[in-house]
Amino acid sequence: MSPFFKRKVHDVKSLVSRLLTSGCPEGHRVDSRIMRAVVGVVIPIADRRPQVGQAFTATTKDFSNTGVAMVIKQPHAPDQAILGFHLSGKMVFFRAEVRHTEPMGGGFYQHGFQLFEVVSLEDYPELESLSL
Numbered sequence: 001m002s003p004f005f006k007r008k009v010h011d012v013k014s015l016v017s018r019l020l021t022s023g024c025p026e027g028h029r030v031d032s033r034i035m036r037a038v039v040g041v042v043i044p045i046a047d048r049r050p051q052v053g054q055a056f057t058a059t060t061k062d063f064s065n066t067g068v069a070m071v072i073k074q075p076h077a078p079d080q081a082i083l084g085f086h087l088s089g090k091m092v093f094f095r096a097e098v099r100h101t102e103p104m105g106g107g108f109y110q111h112g113f114q115l116f117e118v119v120s121l122e123d124y125p126e127l128e129s130l131s132l
Contacts, residue, residue, distance in 0.1 A: 033062040033069075040085045041130055042070065044078035045095075052126050062073035067099070067114050077101065077111040082119050086132045093127055 034082045043055040061069040068083065077098050096113040104110050120129055 033064050035062045036060060038085060039132055040073050040083055043082040045080040050124055055130060057085050061110055071108055072111055073108055075109050084130055091131060095119050
């Protein structure tokens with residue numbers, strides 16, 4: 001392999017690494033991240049109840065043990081929400097709060113959610129109507 005080719009590969013790796021970590025508020029991170037694009041549903045919470053009629057889909061950017069970055073085409077995500085994901089043939093839900101919002105360009109925003117607890121369908125039966 002020529003030194004010229006090795007240099008090009010190094011440049012590609014370096015630039016892709018910078019691209020993957022741009023917009024990440026590293027100072028706020030406690031856990032490492034796993035890059036993974038998964039479709040999820042965001043259900044705003046108002047008056048301590050999920051607003052199923054206002055639910056919308058979004059795509060994840062990455063996950064940690066206690067958080068997820070969601071890519072949303074709006075500058076403001078609900079401060080508190082229930083996030084739902086399809087897992088092993090069923091939906092799983094988490095109560096979450098937005099911790100940061102970063103513009104990504106093209107009208108998209110990265111919203112960093114901290115996950116606080118697993119939400120039971122027994123507590124919120126209205127979530128049963130949601131699926132992906």
